[in-house]
Amino acid sequence: MKIHFIGIGGIGTSALAQYYLAKGFSIxxxxxxxxxxxxxxxxxxxxxxxxxxxxxxKGEGGHNAENVPADANLVIYNAAIGEDNPELKRARExxxxxxxxxxxxxxxxxxxKTIAVSGMHGKSTTTAMIGLIMEKVxxxxxxxxxxxxxxxxxSNFRFGKSEWLVIEADEYNAxxxxxxxxxIVLTNIEEEHLDTYKDLDDIINTxxxxxxxxxxxxxLIYNGEDENxxxxxxxxxxxxxxxxxxxxxxxxxxxxxxxxxxxxxxxxAYAAISAARAIGISDEISIETLNGFSxxxxxxxxxxxFNGAKIYDDYAxxxxxxxxxxxxxxxxxxxxCEESKGRRSSLSLKxxxxxxxxxxxxxxxxxxxxxxxxxxxxxxxxxxxxHQYDRIRKLFDRFISAFDAxxxxxxxxxxxxxxxxxxxxxxxxxxxxxxxAINEAYKSASGETIYIDSFEKTAEYLKNNLKQxxxxxxxxxxxxxxxxxxxxx
Numbered sequence: 001m002k003i004h005f006i007g008i009g010g011i012g013t014s015a016l017a018q019y020y021l022a023k024g025f026s027i028x029x030x031x032x033x034x035x036x037x038x039x040x041x042x043x044x045x046x047x048x049x050x051x052x053x054x055x056x057x058k059g060e061g062g063h064n065a066e067n068v069p070a071d072a073n074l075v076i077y078n079a080a081i082g083e084d085n086p087e088l089k090r091a092r093e094x095x096x097x098x099x100x101x102x103x104x105x106x107x108x109x110x111x112x113k114t115i116a117v118s119g120m121h122g123k124s125t126t127t128a129m130i131g132l133i134m135e136k137v138x139x140x141x142x143x144x145x146x147x148x149x150x151x152x153x154x155s156n157f158r159f160g161k162s163e164w165l166v167i168e169a170d171e172y173n174a175x176x177x178x179x180x181x182x183x184i185v186l187t188n189i190e191e192e193h194l195d196t197y198k199d200l201d202d203i204i205n206t207x208x209x210x211x212x213x214x215x216x217x218x219x220l221i222y223n224g225e226d227e228n229x230x231x232x233x234x235x236x237x238x239x240x241x242x243x244x245x246x247x248x249x250x251x252x253x254x255x256x257x258x259x260x261x262x263x264x265x266x267x268x269a270y271a272a273i274s275a276a277r278a279i280g281i282s283d284e285i286s287i288e289t290l291n292g293f294s295x296x297x298x299x300x301x302x303x304x305x306f307n308g309a310k311i312y313d314d315y316a317x318x319x320x321x322x323x324x325x326x327x328x329x330x331x332x333x334x335x336x337c338e339e340s341k342g343r344r345s346s347l348s349l350k351x352x353x354x355x356x357x358x359x360x361x362x363x364x365x366x367x368x369x370x371x372x373x374x375x376x377x378x379x380x381x382x383x384x385x386x387h388q389y390d391r392i393r394k395l396f397d398r399f400i401s402a403f404d405a406x407x408x409x410x411x412x413x414x415x416x417x418x419x420x421x422x423x424x425x426x427x428x429x430x431x432x433x434x435x436x437a438i439n440e441a442y443k444s445a446s447g448e449t450i451y452i453d454s455f456e457k458t459a460e461y462l463k464n465n466l467k468q469x470x471x472x473x474x475x476x477x478x479x480x481x482x483x484x485x486x487x488x489x
Contacts, residue, residue: 004068004096005029006077006087008048009038012170013078013101015144015157019108021045022159030067030087040155065090072096076104079173080418105144106178108165112142115275116169116179118210119187119223121321122268125260126187127168128296129272129289131158134166136289137281141166147315148297172196174206183219184211185275187268189228192318195390195420204228208235216241221274223267224248247274256287259294262328298481300328300473304488308468309381313484317387317477319398325473326405330380333471337378378469382406383458383483385476386414386434389425396429400438408465409449410458411435415478455483462487 003020005013008029014037021027021044028047031038042048049067065086068075075091075098083089091098099107109116117127124147131143132151141164145156152158169176169184173196189207190200197203211220211232216239222229224246233244247270249263258269269290276286295301298315305311310332316325382403386392392399392414403409411431435451442448452458466472474484 001074002026002028002069002072003074003076004072004087004091006063006075006081006085007031008041008046009033009035010078010080010101011037011146011156012105012144012168013076014038014041016076016101016105017041017046018044018155018157019142019144019159028067028069028072030062030064032062034062037156063087068094068096070094074099074104076101079175080420100175100178102170102175102178105167106180109167109179109181112165113163114165114167114179114181115183115185115279116167116176116181117185117187117271118169118171118176118207120171120190120192121318121324122187122264122271123168123170124296125265125299126185126268126271127166129268129293130185130275131166132293133272133276133281133286133289134164134279135160137285139164139279139281144168145296146170147299150294150296154297171203171207171210174210176210177206177213179210180213180215182215182217183221183275183278184214185271186211186220186222186226186229187271188223188226189232190320191395192391194394195388195422200228204232205235207232212236212239214239214242219243219245219278221245221247221271221278223271243278245274245278247271253283253287255291257291259291260328261300261331262324264324265295265300265328300325303484306472306487307463307466307470309466309470309472311484311487312471312473313481314473314475315477316475317391319395319402322382322384322399322402322475323405325475326380326382326403329471329473330405333378333380337469377467378471379407380405381408381410381462381466381470381472383410383412383462383472383474383480385412385478385480386431387477388417389414389421389429392434393425393429396434396437399434400441403438403449407448409438410461411449411451412455412458412476412480413453415476415480455480455486459483459486 003025005017007013008017009031017027038048063085068087068090075096077088078101081088117123124145127145128149131141134141140160140162142160143158143166146168148154148156169179172193220242225248251270258265273286298313301313303311303313314325316322411434413431432451435449438449452461474480
């Protein structure tokens with residue numbers, strides 16, 4: 001069977017391509033830019049023509065009608081591919097069957113015994129944790145995860161020979177409604193992807209529909225402290241035979257000593273252990289596996305040193321994720337810099353009163369900034385590349401207080417997501433407006449948050465200001481990881 005992938009370098013499509021390569025299928029594909037994932041797929045046997053070099057920009061790039069094999073049996077494309085894409089149009093002209101990535105993955109979930117990990121945050125880490133635990137005990141699962149896992153050769157895919165499939169089930173554009181898992185692991189629900197959902201109620205209703213897809217022998221493992229999950233469960237009358245298992249922050253698991261920091265990672269571990277218990281795996285195996293787990297690509301990932309400062313790389317792009325990551329890194333800062341102890345309780349700034357929507361130029365910070373300017377030896381730096389104008393606009397007030405745990409924040413230009421932006425959002429928000437809103441909200445900390453318009457200037461600024469004992473995190477879901485690579489090289 002011959003399958004062609006449009007957008008084969010994506011984190012989901014590349015994993016699915018690896019699955020079909022492992023099954024012995026003939027795989028071809030294309031992408032708008034070159035990246036390491038595409039190079040890896042070529043080594044595995046995928047036929048992918050050279051594309052434009054990895055760079056920021058617009059256009060179809062490496063997508064050309066002639067890339068589509070005339071004898072292909074199936075064309076799979078990701079959600080970012082528009083209807084006017086030349087390869088998609090060519091496939092339809094040739095009357096080749098076409099499927100979205102989520103539709104193709106959905107077919108696999110119907111054929112295999114599937115555990116789907118869902119929620120706005122923690123999906124990738126929890127998926128990897130569950131997959132590693134199952135691998136440890138000999139379940140030999142196939143795993144598709146939205147990040148690279150060191151234990152699987154820095155791959156986002158593990159091929160197993162059993163009936164088990166563990167997937168990261170993305171909620172974007174209700175993609176997960178295509179899946180038919182036997183077990184759903186649900187980490188949290190909150191406002192996100194408001195370019196495809198009307199509001200939080202719409203999100204909750206969609207999750208409720210997703211949960212309702214569980215069959216008579218289905219199982220829901222969920223965060224019992226999340227009110228929105230409770231609402232989602234109540235939206236649809238679940239199967240009366242549906243087994244529901246809660247996990248929460250009050251769980252005590254002796255001998256669990258994660259290498260990963262942050263309360264969010266502890267909750268991810270509780271979710272994974274609960275899922276393992278549900279399929280008959282002992283806590284002893286789960287704990288042994290998770291205690292040795294050092295995390296996944298771009299999730300509080302330590303990359304090296306620059307100017308004597310420790311450099312971390314992180315995918316966070318939502319206010320909740322930013323807060324969790326910075327709080328976790330602050331734990332590291334405190335542990336290796338004695339001078340920083342006790343500062344958080346002694347330094348506080350008062351936010352100005354709410355005055356409307358800050359995205360429209362007014363201040364609307366929802367909480368006081370607990371950290372002020374620092375003059376002692378150790379500092380936590382955050383270099384943040386905002387991701388998607390629409391997200392920044394709709395969550396603007398939450399972004400203002402998202403960086404509270406950082407001493408110094410640099411905000412880069414917003415990374416525009418092709419096909420997911422509105423002109424209204426682009427006119428309403430900018431990184432400069434976000435920096436201004438942060439500094440107006442915390443006036444006595446003026447200068448702690450700055451805007452820099454390029455990677456090159458940011459690298460130079462860090463070179464002149466980072467020092468021994470500091471920690472810097474390069475953060476965002478766009479191409480900001482390239483700067484991390486430049487700094488540590």
